[in-house]
Amino acid sequence: MSVAFLPxxxxxxxxxxxxxxxxxxIVLSVFGMIVMVLEPxxxxxxxxxxxxxxxxxxxxxxxxxxxxxxxxxxxxFWNMIRVDGFxxxxxxxxxxxxxxxxxxxxxxxxxxxxxxxxxxxxxLFGTVGVxxxxxxxxxxxxxxxxxxxxxSSYVLAGFRRHEAASAESSLKYFLLGSFxxxxxxxxxxxxxxxxxxxxxDLIAQALRAGPIPLLAFVAVALMFxxxxxxxxxxxxHIWTPDVYEGAPAPIVGFMSTAPKAAAFAVLLRVVFVxxxxxxxxxxxxxxxxxxxxxxxxxxxxxxxxxxxxxxxxAHAGYVLVAFAAAPQLGTSAVMFYTAAYAxxxxxxxxxxxxxxxxxxxxxxxxxxxxxxxxxxLLAATLTIFLxxxxxxxxxxxxxxxxxxxxxxxxxxLIWLTIIGVLNSGVGAYYYLRIIVMMYMRESRKEIPVTPTxxxxxxxxxxxxxxxLYLGLFPGRVLQYAQDSAQQLVPQTSPGVTSSAKVxxxxxxx
Amino acid sequence: xxxxxxxMFGAVCVGxxxxxxxxxxxxxxxxxxxxxxxxxxxxxxLLGAEFVAAVQVIxxxxxxxxxxxxVIMLLNAGEEEQTKGSRVAILLGVPGMLTGGLLxxxxxxxxxxxxxxxxxxxxxxxxxxxxxxxxxxxxxxxVTSVLILIAIMGAVVLASKPEASAGKVG
Numbered sequence: 001m002s003v004a005f006l007p008x009x010x011x012x013x014x015x016x017x018x019x020x021x022x023x024x025x026i027v028l029s030v031f032g033m034i035v036m037v038l039e040p041x042x043x044x045x046x047x048x049x050x051x052x053x054x055x056x057x058x059x060x061x062x063x064x065x066x067x068x069x070x071x072x073x074x075x076x077f078w079n080m081i082r083v084d085g086f087x088x089x090x091x092x093x094x095x096x097x098x099x100x101x102x103x104x105x106x107x108x109x110x111x112x113x114x115x116x117x118x119x120x121x122x123x124l125f126g127t128v129g130v131x132x133x134x135x136x137x138x139x140x141x142x143x144x145x146x147x148x149x150x151x152s153s154y155v156l157a158g159f160r161r162h163e164a165a166s167a168e169s170s171l172k173y174f175l176l177g178s179f180x181x182x183x184x185x186x187x188x189x190x191x192x193x194x195x196x197x198x199x200x201d202l203i204a205q206a207l208r209a210g211p212i213p214l215l216a217f218v219a220v221a222l223m224f225x226x227x228x229x230x231x232x233x234x235x236x237h238i239w240t241p242d243v244y245e246g247a248p249a250p251i252v253g254f255m256s257t258a259p260k261a262a263a264f265a266v267l268l269r270v271v272f273v274x275x276x277x278x279x280x281x282x283x284x285x286x287x288x289x290x291x292x293x294x295x296x297x298x299x300x301x302x303x304x305x306x307x308x309x310x311x312x313x314a315h316a317g318y319v320l321v322a323f324a325a326a327p328q329l330g331t332s333a334v335m336f337y338t339a340a341y342a343x344x345x346x347x348x349x350x351x352x353x354x355x356x357x358x359x360x361x362x363x364x365x366x367x368x369x370x371x372x373x374x375x376x377l378l379a380a381t382l383t384i385f386l387x388x389x390x391x392x393x394x395x396x397x398x399x400x401x402x403x404x405x406x407x408x409x410x411x412x413l414i415w416l417t418i419i420g421v422l423n424s425g426v427g428a429y430y431y432l433r434i435i436v437m438m439y440m441r442e443s444r445k446e447i448p449v450t451p452t453x454x455x456x457x458x459x460x461x462x463x464x465x466x467x468l469y470l471g472l473f474p475g476r477v478l479q480y481a482q483d484s485a486q487q488l489v490p491q492t493s494p495g496v497t498s499s500a501k502v503x504x505x506x507x508x509x
Numbered sequence: 510x511x512x513x514x515x516x517m518f519g520a521v522c523v524g525x526x527x528x529x530x531x532x533x534x535x536x537x538x539x540x541x542x543x544x545x546x547x548x549x550x551x552x553x554x555l556l557g558a559e560f561v562a563a564v565q566v567i568x569x570x571x572x573x574x575x576x577x578x579x580v581i582m583l584l585n586a587g588e589e590e591q592t593k594g595s596r597v598a599i600l601l602g603v604p605g606m607l608t609g610g611l612l613x614x615x616x617x618x619x620x621x622x623x624x625x626x627x628x629x630x631x632x633x634x635x636x637x638x639x640x641x642x643x644x645x646x647x648x649x650x651x652v653t654s655v656l657i658l659i660a661i662m663g664a665v666v667l668a669s670k671p672e673a674s675a676g677k678v679g
Contacts, residue, residue, distance in 0.1 A: 012644060022648070029655060036662070077648040118666045125659050132652065141649045148656050155663035161671035170667070190613075194620065215620040218613060 014077060021076035021083045021135075023065040024091055025128045028098075031058025032124035039117020048109045048116040052102060052455075055120035059099035062127070066091045079199055081135040085484025089335055090134030090265045097258045097342050098127040100462055104350040105250040106455035111357070112248070114159050123254065126152030130262035139188045139198040142266055146184065146230070149259045150177050157247035157255070160360075169246025176239045177229065184226025191219035204274050217278045223270055224282060230263035232256075232309075233316045234289035241297075244309035249356055252305065253349030256312045257342040264319060264338055272327040272489045283323045284416060290317030291423040298430045302365050304352055307430060308345070311389060314427055315341055321413070321420050322404045329407035331485035336403050336478055340396035340470045344388040347463030351382040354456055362447055368434055370443025378452065379438045381460055386431040388467050391424050396470030403478070515555055521548035535586045539577045546570040558633040 019026070035051050035058070042050060070088045075081065101123060109116050129148030136142045154177060158170025192198050194215035195206035207216055229236040244252045271279060294314030301307040319341075322333040355371070355378065356363050372379040388395035391402075401424060408417045452460075470477060525544035532538045546569040553562035632638070642650055 014647070025652075078645050080646070080648040115666065115669075118662050122659065122662060122666075125655055125662075128655055138646075138649070140646060141652065144649050144652050144656060148652070148659060151656065151663060152659050155659070155666055158667055190617075193617070213620055214616050218616050 017072050017074070018076040020068055020072050021074070021081060022132075023069050024062045024095060025131055027065040028058060028062045028095070028124050028128045028131070031055065031061065032121045032128070034058070035124065036117055036121040039115070039121075044113075049106075051116045051120050052106050052109065055102045055124060056099060058124055059095055059102060059127070062095040062131075063092065063099070066095060075137070079201070080138045080141050081132070082137045083135060084487045085480065086265070086268075086331075086335075086488045087135035089480065089484055090261060090338075091131050093261055093339055093342060094127055094130045094134065094258045096462075097254065097261070097346060098123055100346050100350070100459045101250050101254040101258075103455045103459035103462075104253065104346075104353055107453045108248065108250050108353055112160065112359070114248070119156070119159060122152045122156050126156070126254070127258065130258045133262035134265040136266075137200045137269065139191065139200065143181075143185060143188060146226075146263075146266070147181065149262060150181060150230070153177075153251075153255050153259060156251045157243055159248050159251065160246070163246065163359075165246035166248070167246075169243045172239055173243045173247075180226045180229030180236065182226075183222050183229075187219045187222030187224075187226065189219075190215055190222065194219055200269055200273055207274060212278065216274075220270060220274065220279050221282055224267070224279065224286075227263045227267045227270070228286060231260050231267070231316045231319070232290075232313050233286050233320055234293045234313060235286070237290065237293065237313045237316075240313055241301075241306045241309040244312075245303060245305050249305065249349055249353035249360060252308075253346045253353070256308075256349070257338075257345055260312075260316070261338040261342060264334055267323065268331055268334060268488070271323055272331060275327070280324060283320055284413075287317050287320035287324060287416060288419050290314065290320060291420055292317075295423050295426045295430075298427070301430070304363050304365060304368070304434065307365075307434075308348060308352070311427065311431070312345065314423065315345075315389075317423070318401060318404055318420060321408050321416055324413055324416060325404075325407040325411040327489040328482075328485050329403075329410060331488055332478065332481035333400075333403040333407040335481040335485070336470075336474070337400040339477065340388070340400035340467070343463050343466035343470065344385045344395070344397055347460060347467065348382060348385040348389065350456060350459050350463065351378055351385070354378070354450070354452060357448065357450065365434065365437055367445060367447060368437045369441040369445075370438070372439035374443065374447070374449050375452075381464060383435050383438070384464060384467065386435055388471065390428045390431045394468070394471045396467045396474075398471055399474040399478075400470070511555065515552065518548045518551040518555070521545075522552065533588045535581045535589070536578070539574065539581055542577070543570055543574045546574065556633075557631065560633060560635050560638050 031054065035054050038054065039047060039051060066088060069083055069091065073083045073085075076083070081087070102120065105119070105123075108114075109119065126149050129145045129150075129152065132145035133142055133149065136145055154170055154174040157173050158166050160166035188198060191203060194213050195203045197203055197206060203216075225236060229239075232240045244256070247255065271283070291314050294310045294312075294317060298307050298310035298314065301310060315337075319334055319337050322330040322337065324330075325333070352363070355368075371382075384395065388397035391397045391400070401420075405417050405420055408420070522545050525541045525548060529538045529541040529545065532541065546565060550562045550565040550570065553565055632641070
């Protein structure tokens with residue numbers, strides 16, 4: 001029984017190139033399963049180390065697979081996913097985030113005695129979800145990928161089984177997250193009703209053909225609710241501080257970067273490719289609210305994890321500013337910002353993870369007093385990440401904010417830019433507060449200083465190099481982002497730019 | 510006749526959903542959810558989606574609801590108590606929901622191109638669904654297995670005894 005007898009069937013099967021286009025996802029899933037199956041075969045002590053190494057190898061193999069994927073751009077599986085510069089960028093970003101998180105979890109696992117197999121496997125599977133989100137061009141697939149990344153984060157948030165706060169964090173995230181996903185799904189259903197398709201390109205075609213129906217606007221607004229929840233944008237941000245406080249620290253680093261980057265990628269496709277620019281004011285308000293609420297609330301926090309949670313809300317606001325700008329510049333600004341934010345935020349959380357020690361005991365601002373003297377290197381690293389989060393020149397955070405605000409200014413969003421710049425000024429205060437605590441105060445508590453293990457040093461070095469590279473030589477990454485933005489939102493399509501101009505011109509009160 | 514059946518199933522569906530929220534005891538809520546699911550299956554059948562209707566009965570009204578009822582029985586869940594928060598939720602939630610529902614209803618009704626389609630004109634036959642599920646939407650279909658794997662693993666992690674997974678309390 002050879003397949004030669006069935007030429008018709010053979011034609012309907014996926015081609016080899018189709019599989020290469022999802023190679024990173026396949027590789028990550030396979031390594032996830034290996035970790036899962038090996039866990040019961042190894043004893044707990046040695047198992048943690050070996051499983052961590054396998055997971056790390058999986059993430060690195062995923063990066064290598066992304067290179068193969070990048071060689072065959074195009075659509076696969078009958079217009080389900082598209083491999084272009086845009087999806088390659090986000091693949092590299094989220095898989096690198098996973099690798100760094102695995103490295104910074106290494107010490108944490110031993111101290112907390114967490115079940116390593118499920119932990120690493122969930123990180124790898126979660127990465128499959130976020131990677132798929134960035135290349136999917138079909139709303140049904142985006143929904144399933146979104147669910148994969150969400151459900152793995154819900155579980156990972158509850159991994160500190162002895163802490164009531166962790167269970168609370170997991171349950172809150174699960175209940176509110178399911179609610180938000182329902183909104184996204186409702187939006188997809190209405191979009192199907194409005195255009196008769198769930199494929200983003202076909203939707204864009206259908207909407208460009210005539211006047212945009214009101215139903216499509218409602219659909220995009222509902223999808224924005226679902227994605228706004230994932231990126232922790234106000235007014236859908238209520239869950240963030242509680243979840244971040246209770247979840248394991250390395251996982252917070254993961255949750256606040258990888259799924260966020262992927263959700264922004266989906267939002268870019270939905271907002272700019274479908275281009276219902278009537279959504280403009282919704283984004284404008286969400287951006288202004290997120291920046292202001294995030295920064296003002298971060299002011300009064302004493303817990304560093306909660307403080308960083310509010311800071312991540314504020315940063316979601318800065319990114320949303322770019323969404324209100326013109327498609328091309330906005331897209332590249334968003335891509336650059338997510339990369340820079342991932343580097344500095346992951347680094348900050350890696351330091352917080354190490355410093356919090358067993359059981360995450362030392363997480364208040366007071367605990368950071370005198371850190372500059374007791375472990376100068378760690379404090380210096382954290383300082384660089386915090387300066388980058390403020391947006392000081394020479395760091396990635398500076399150029400990220402610069403590109404976002406310059407895109408906004410070019411789109412005549414003067415008021416939004418003013419709100420944003422004022423907010424960065426306010427934000428500087430609470431980041432500087434941590435730095436002041438570390439260097440200018442005497443330590444009042446006896447806090448054990450543990451040596452930094454090799455894995456953590458590598459993780460910190462990667463984040464540090466990425467932050468400084470983006471701050472000193474932003475050109476190449478920005479050029480890449482601009483090229484892929486061009487592929488994503490071709491300038492030639494007349495509907496895109498003209499309608500953007502109409503709406504941005506109205507923002508002058 | 511068609512319109513009559515549509516309205517009847519619709520009334521059962523909406524009535525069941527309201528009853529589901531109004532009831533205090535979890536079992537009565539679960540039973541009204543079964544009524545909602547069954548009535549929805551009737552609506553699908555009227556729309557000519559036989560396969561979806563059958564799946565709705567087997568999966569939702571059957572398997573999932575049996576699990577629901579089992580869990581409620583096993584947990585021996587009692588009547589829920591009304592707190593101050595729930596009264597606020599009703600005061601804010603009911604008008605909010607009504608406004609949202611009416612808004613979306615208005616938008617859908619206003620949407621042009623909502624002329625009726627004869628039954629059978631849209632793909633609903635199992636062959637069409639197989640074509641969609643195993644060819645056009647093959648990748649989402651396969652990726653769902655990762656989703657299920659994560660859900661199983663999550664249940665194992667979160668339901669296992671903490672002593673088995675970790676010894677030292679921080």
